[in-house]
Amino acid sequence: MKKSMILTAMWVATAAVSGTALADDMSGMKMRDGAMSHAPTARDEALTDAVVKHVDAANGMVTLKHGALANVGMPAMTMAFKAKDAAMVNSVKDGDNVKVHVENVDGTLTIVKMMRQ
Ligand SMILES: [Cu+2]
Structure with missing residues (x-):
């Protein structure tokens, strides 16, 4: 049992x-x-963490402190990027924590996707 x-x-x-x-x-x-x-x-569409350091709405540029961007062979650094469009530029402000996807569009490193965290 x-x-x-x-x-x-x-x-x-x-x-x-x-x-x-x-x-x-x-x-x-x-x-x-x-x-x-x-x-x-x-x-x-890999997203990389970044911090918005400066927004230049007049020129459609966003300066990011970004992590490594493998698809464009770039290590982490702070630099200015062209934003895909005005809506993207206007959607962020200095100090925002974002996730971005950057691509080389006709020779210009362009933020093609940016999401606030
Ligand atoms: Cu860079």
């Missing part, structure tokens, strides 16, 4: 563990599949 209860408990525990492992494997596969199918997009 006692022995069979222990065996049952062990079986349940084993089933629970293998069930969890199976679920982890499946979610892991799903995540890997998702990462693979979305890898190019995720890389293209």
